[in-house]
Each structure stands twice: as structure tokens, then as C-alpha cells.
Amino acid sequence: MADTPLLQVEDLAVHFRLPLPVAERAMGRRPKVLKAVDGVSFAIGKGVTLSVVGESGCGKSTVARLIAGLYRPTRGRVAIDGHDVTAARDRTRAIRRRLTMIFQDPQASLNPRWRVRDIIAEPIRAFGIAGDARETSRQVDGLLEQVGLAGADGEKYPHEFSGGQRQRISIARALASKPDLILCDEPTSALDVSVQAQILNLMRDLQDELGLTYLFISHDLAVVHHMSDRIAVMYLGRFVEVAEAAALFAAPQHPYTRLLLETIPDLGMTKRDREAVAGEVPSPIDPPGGCAFHPRCPHADERCRTERPDLRPSQSGAGGGAVACHAVEEGRLPPAPSGEAADG
Amino acid sequence: MNGGAARALLDVRDLKVGLPTRRGPLAILNGVDLHVKEGEVLGVVGESGAGKSITGLAVIGLLEPPARIDGGEVWFDGARIDGLSGDELRRIRGARIGVIFQDPLTSLNPLYTIGFQLTETIRTHMDLGADAAEKRAVELLDEVGIPAAASRLNAYPHEFSGGMRQRVVIALALCANPRLIIADEPTTALDVSIQAQIIGVLKRLCREHGTAVMLITHDMGVIAETADRVAVMYAGRVIEDGTVAEVVRNASHPYSHGLMGSIPTIGARIGRLPQIRGAMPRVGAVPAGCAFAPRCPDVRDLCRAERPVMMDGKATSAACWQYSPRWSDAAAATGGAAADG
Numbered sequence: 001m002a003d004t005p006l007l008q009v010e011d012l013a014v015h016f017r018l019p020l021p022v023a024e025r026a027m028g029r030r031p032k033v034l035k036a037v038d039g040v041s042f043a044i045g046k047g048v049t050l051s052v053v054g055e056s057g058c059g060k061s062t063v064a065r066l067i068a069g070l071y072r073p074t075r076g077r078v079a080i081d082g083h084d085v086t087a088a089r090d091r092t093r094a095i096r097r098r099l100t101m102i103f104q105d106p107q108a109s110l111n112p113r114w115r116v117r118d119i120i121a122e123p124i125r126a127f128g129i130a131g132d133a134r135e136t137s138r139q140v141d142g143l144l145e146q147v148g149l150a151g152a153d154g155e156k157y158p159h160e161f162s163g164g165q166r167q168r169i170s171i172a173r174a175l176a177s178k179p180d181l182i183l184c185d186e187p188t189s190a191l192d193v194s195v196q197a198q199i200l201n202l203m204r205d206l207q208d209e210l211g212l213t214y215l216f217i218s219h220d221l222a223v224v225h226h227m228s229d230r231i232a233v234m235y236l237g238r239f240v241e242v243a244e245a246a247a248l249f250a251a252p253q254h255p256y257t258r259l260l261l262e263t264i265p266d267l268g269m270t271k272r273d274r275e276a277v278a279g280e281v282p283s284p285i286d287p288p289g290g291c292a293f294h295p296r297c298p299h300a301d302e303r304c305r306t307e308r309p310d311l312r313p314s315q316s317g318a319g320g321g322a323v324a325c326h327a328v329e330e331g332r333l334p335p336a337p338s339g340e341a342a343d344g
Numbered sequence: 345m346n347g348g349a350a351r352a353l354l355d356v357r358d359l360k361v362g363l364p365t366r367r368g369p370l371a372i373l374n375g376v377d378l379h380v381k382e383g384e385v386l387g388v389v390g391e392s393g394a395g396k397s398i399t400g401l402a403v404i405g406l407l408e409p410p411a412r413i414d415g416g417e418v419w420f421d422g423a424r425i426d427g428l429s430g431d432e433l434r435r436i437r438g439a440r441i442g443v444i445f446q447d448p449l450t451s452l453n454p455l456y457t458i459g460f461q462l463t464e465t466i467r468t469h470m471d472l473g474a475d476a477a478e479k480r481a482v483e484l485l486d487e488v489g490i491p492a493a494a495s496r497l498n499a500y501p502h503e504f505s506g507g508m509r510q511r512v513v514i515a516l517a518l519c520a521n522p523r524l525i526i527a528d529e530p531t532t533a534l535d536v537s538i539q540a541q542i543i544g545v546l547k548r549l550c551r552e553h554g555t556a557v558m559l560i561t562h563d564m565g566v567i568a569e570t571a572d573r574v575a576v577m578y579a580g581r582v583i584e585d586g587t588v589a590e591v592v593r594n595a596s597h598p599y600s601h602g603l604m605g606s607i608p609t610i611g612a613r614i615g616r617l618p619q620i621r622g623a624m625p626r627v628g629a630v631p632a633g634c635a636f637a638p639r640c641p642d643v644r645d646l647c648r649a650e651r652p653v654m655m656d657g658k659a660t661s662a663a664c665w666q667y668s669p670r671w672s673d674a675a676a677a678t679g680g681a682a683a684d685g
Contacts, residue, residue: 055536193603194606194620195623196606197617197618197620200608204616219535221536222608225609263539264565264610265568280507
């Protein structure tokens with residue numbers, strides 16, 4: 001039982017059918033399908049942070065929403081602590097209590113007409129965690145203090161707070177049901193850097209204190225580097241590389257991971273010209289065949305254009321890394337630019 | 345000003361922008377001082393609400409009423425431009441100062457083709473015939489890296505991807521060979537891999553054309569890779585000004601110092617990010633004295649009483665009292681103030 005990961009996801013996929021204009025439907029055209037997530041598998045152990053990183057439209061937020069049960073998966077399986085929760089009817093109250101979510105925009109995810117106290121108390125009441133009103137109130141005060149706000153702030157409305165404080169309220173609400181797993185969907189993307197540092201520190205403190213497990217969704221590699229134990233790089237609905245955080249930055253395997261690491265502007269002031277990377281993310285509605293990255297990949301060959309690579313354990317990657325790339329598997333790729341992280 | 349090579353192309357002096365309200369004017373900019381030299385890339389950084397974009401808009405006379413310039417001067421190429429009429433400003437905008445905004449979709453007209461928008465702009469500012477303008481449009485699209493430029497002239501903005509649209513916007517800004525480009529968060533709406541391409545294009549073209557750039561962004565990474573000099577803004581003022589290397593590695597102002605420290609970087613993973621407590625004061629609630637005083641780890645009574653002007657700091661100039669000769673006196677006077685603040 002000790003080996004059961006807290007969250008286990010197997011071959012998870014969701015395909016959205018796009019609405020078709022009436023005229024085209026009348027002509028018998030078939031609706032287009034957007035494969036937002038197309039076969040993703042991973043597991044997260046207790047107390048670990050797994051980050052999913054990728055560019056907009058790659059499906060990273062959809063993964064979080066699938067696990068939260070906000071979408072019904074087309075195929076695949078989600079298990080929490082060994083319990084299959086893929087179908088909504090399997091999500092008992094006991095399971096739902098253990099999994100909460102923090103969204104990107106605290107402005108949009110807090111009800112503007114509720115006092116902060118009521119926002120945070122809602123999960124406590126819904127799951128019957130506190131015995132009575134006084135106990136609920138005591139817990140709300142405790143949560144507010146835990147996230148760095150004062151008990152008196154509970155009487156205010158969300159608009160009276162700054163962006164960073166609102167995100168603290170979101171975190172307090174996420175903690176209210178005493179969860180094990182928190183799905184964090186770009187929790188600091190809407191915040192300024194100095195406030196982002198406060199929130200990231202708070203999230204790590206809470207993790208140490210409460211033994212929380214995070215699934216952390218972000219497009220910001222520096223933030224991901226700071227927060228994660230393991231990192232999954234996602235491209236057009238699939239994971240292309242999964243590795244320990246340190247290994248991923250020290251020796252990226254997949255060409256896309258290398259591209260991402262090379263293109264992030266950093267404070268190193270290299271002043272290099274960076275026009276080498278061509279192309280853009282293709283549309284997920286009609287993704288390229290074979291490896292979805294092949295049109296942008298400098299190492300693509302005939303096999304990459306026709307055969308989709310699966311995620312396979314990488315030989316060189318220490319610590320259980322896996323990569324989905326024919327070129328890596330065949331050893332066609334030049335060795336990873338090691339030491340990338342050291343001089344960053 | 346002398347006419348030397350390092351003459352400031354754009355010189356903003358003590359610029360004040362206010363928003364009249366029923367309860368009196370609300371100060372958005374509280375005296376911004378900055379300058380851009382010929383051919384230089386000046387990065388303007390700061391958090392949201394610091395006044396970066398407003399500074400850019402005020403310079404080119406695009407402030408949205410009722411916001412208005414309440415004081416100060418804007419000099420461009422040796423002439424004062426803050427009091428000019430709409431018509432006179434329009435002649436400067438586009439021809440001598442190009443502008444790039446954050447969202448390429450809103451700065452392109454969705455109803456006209458790319459080719460029409462480019463040739464229209466070119467012919468407005470340059471004395472060219474239709475054919476010559478079209479030729480120049482193709483050249484520009486080619487320069488910003490749009491493949492098969494000639495065949496894309498008849499395309500509409502929606503047929504382009506985000507990165508391609510931003511390339512078109514850069515082409516538009518460069519139409520009339522301006523001396524200065526004001527780029528307001530030009531890459532914020534783009535993905536990292538596309539962002540790198542756009543920064544590359546902008547850098548290369550400005551170097552080739554000798555165009556100066558005022559690059560407004562909240563992303564220090566972009567600044568570090570692109571700018572020559574940085575102006576850090578806080579609560580409606582420039583509080584530090586220096587070369588990129590000095591500001592990033594050896595900032596003088598405690599705010600810039602804290603800001604640089606709080607940015608997660610790839611490399612050594614540290615347990616906790618250094619953080620600045622609190623948040624920037626809101627417009628209208630900026631304290632007297634130094635606006636950063638309530639968050640400053642090193643605050644003294646002097647900071648709360650009087651607003652610091654720009655002084656020579658470590659290697660940059662910074663608006664901070666610790667670089668004033670009065671600092672040591674202030675320390676002697678109120679030794680315990682910082683501890684319980």
C-alpha cells in the first residue's frame with residue numbers, strides 16, 4: 001500500500017468535437033475533433049511536486065481539469081490512492097475532499113459577492129469538516145493566518161484585496177478541506193514577480209508543513225524549476241519528456257525540451273541572437289502526423305514523419321527519465337548540452 | 345543640450361500624469377525622468393501599475409482622456425513635443441516614432457489586408473507612389489521574416505498566427521524608418537519559443553537601422569537579453585537608472601535589488617526565493633516620502649518624511665536616501681526606527 005502513488009493517471013485523453021456550421025453539417029461534413037489531451041500517463045507520489053510545462057494550447061490545463069473531474073475523459077483512467085475515480089459517480093465525497101484546485105486568475109475564481117470568510121468556509125461546510133459554526137469560524141481564522149492574512153480580513157470582500165492577497169485567499173480555500181493533492185493551474189501567472197515570489201514561497205512552506213502533493217501547471221520554466229521534483233514537458237496533447245527536475249535542466253533529451261530551455265530569456269545577459277528556432281506550435285485540430293514536433297525539429301527524418309514515438313525510459317537520463325523521440329532512441333541526437341543549468 | 349553623439353533622442357523630464365476625479369486629481373505619474381540616446385535600447389521595467397505603459401503613451405500623446413499630462417516636459421530630437429496639437433503629433437507618430445503594442449490582434453485592422461495596412465502607412469509618411477509603396481511593403485515583410493512576403497500581402501490579419509501578426513506590427517512600426525520605437529510589452533502575449541523569435545527580429549532590425557528602442561516590459565529576462573540600459577519604475581517614478589549588467593547584478597535601490605532577487609532563475613535551485621514583503625501602493629495611496637518606504641528593509645525616518653531624488657548609487661543612479669550624505673545623520677537620529685517598522 002505504501003507504494004501506491006497518490007495520483008495515478010493512465011492513457012488519459014479527451015477529444016472535443018468542434019461545432020460545425022449548419023450548412024456544413026447539411027452537406028454531410030464530419031465535425032473536426034480537437035485532441036486536447038491524447039494519451040498521457042503519469043503518477044505522483046505523496047509530498048511530491050510534478051510540474052507540467054508547455055506552451056499555450058498544448059493541453060496542460062486540460063490535464064488538470066480532467067483530474068479534477070471538470071471534463072469527462074474520452075479514454076484513460078485516473079486513480080487517487082488506488083481508487084478509480086475516472087467516472088464522476090466514483091468520486092465520493094471522501095475522495096473529492098482530498099483534491100482541490102487553485103486557478104490562475106484569483107479575480108475570476110472568487111465569488112465577488114461573498115465575504116472572504118464565507119468563501120473559505122464553503123468547503124468546510126460542504127464536507128462537514130467542522131462540527132459547528134464556532135469551529136468553522138475558528139478554522140477559517142486559522143487558514144487565513146496560515147496564508148499570511150489576518151483573521152479580520154475574513155470580513156472583507158475579494159475586491160478589497162490585491163492580486164497576491166486574492167491568490168492567498170484561493171490557497172486558503174484550497175486548504176480548507178484538508179486535501180492531499182492540490183492541482184495548481186498557473187497559480188502565479190497573473191502576478192507580478194515580487195508577489196509571485198511570496199506566493200511560491202508560501203506554497204512551498206505549506207507543502208513542507210502539511211505534506212501536500214502538487215500537480216503544478218505552468219508555462220514558466222524558471223518557476224517550474226524552482227517548484228518541482230519532477231517535470232513533464234507537454235507538446236500538442238502528449239508528454240514528450242518526463243524527468244527529475246535537476247536532470248531535465250542539466251541534460252534535456254527531447255529536441256523540444258532543448259528548444260524551450262534555449263529560448264527562455266534569462267538574467268544571464270548573453271545577448272545572443274535567437275532567431276535560429278523556426279516555426280510555431282501547429283494547430284491541435286489538425287496536428288502533424290508522426291511525431292507532432294517533426295515540422296520544427298532539426299533532427300526529423302522519415303520515421304519521425306510517419307510513426308508517432310511513445311514515451312520510453314531514456315538510457316542516459318538518470319532518475320527514471322522518459323522521452324518520446326525516435327532520434328533519441330536511435331542515438332541520432334548530439335549529446336545534450338550538459339552544463340546548461342550550471343551557467344544559467 | 346550639446347549636439348554630441350550621445351545626445352538624448354528622447355528626454356522626459358519630471359513628467360506628471362494625472363486623472364481628474366471628483367475627489368481631486370489622482371497622480372498616476374509623479375515626476376518621471378528618463379532619456380533614450382540615439383540607437384540605444386532602453387528597457388523600462390516595473391510591476392503592473394508602476395506607470396510604464398502610461399509613460400510610453402504620454403510620450404507619444406496617446407493618453408486616453410481624462411488622463412492628462414499635468415506637468416513636466418517631453419523632448420524628442422531637440423524639440424519639445426508634449427504640448428503639440430493632435431495633427432502635429434500625428435506627423436511625428438509613425439514617421440519618427442514607431443509604436444508596437446502588446447496585442448498584435450488589436451493593433452491591426454481586421455477588415456483590411458496586411459498589404460493595404462502597410463502601404464497606407466507607408467504612403468501616409470513617405471512620398472511614394474502605389475507601386476513603390478507596395479515594393480517597400482514586401483521588403484519590410486521580408487525583413488521581419490515573413491516567408492513568401494509578396495504572396496501574403498493579400499492576407500488578412502486573422503490568417504496569421506500570433507507571432508506572425510507581431511512581425512507585421514513590427515513591419516508597420518518600421519515603415520517610415522523612425523528614429524525611435526516605443527515597444528509596450530511586445531512579446532507578453534506570445535509563447536516563449538515565439539517570444540525569442542520576435543525579440544531576435546526586433547533587436548536585429550533596430551541594430552541594422554540604428555533605431556532607438558524604448559522597451560517597456562515586466563519581464564526582466566527579456567530586458568537582460570535586449571536592453572543596453574534599464575530604468576526601473578515604482579509607483580509612478582523612475583527609481584533606478586543604469587546599465588543592464590549593473591542593475592541586474594548590482595542594483596543600488598533596495599526595490600530593484602529585491603526585484604532581481606525574487607525572480608526564479610534556472611541554475612542553482614534555492615530553498616526560498618528572497619521576497620519583498622507587501623505590495624506596491626495603489627495609485628492615489630502613494631505615501632509621502634519614498635514610495636518604497638513601507639516595504640523597505642532599511643527604512644529610516646528620513647525616508648518617510650522626504651522624497652529622495654536620483655543620486656549616484658553603487659554603479660547606477662537610484663532614488664534612495666542611503667546614497668545621500670544625510671543618510672548617516674538620519675541613522676544617528678533614529679536608530680531604532682527600522683527595527684520596529
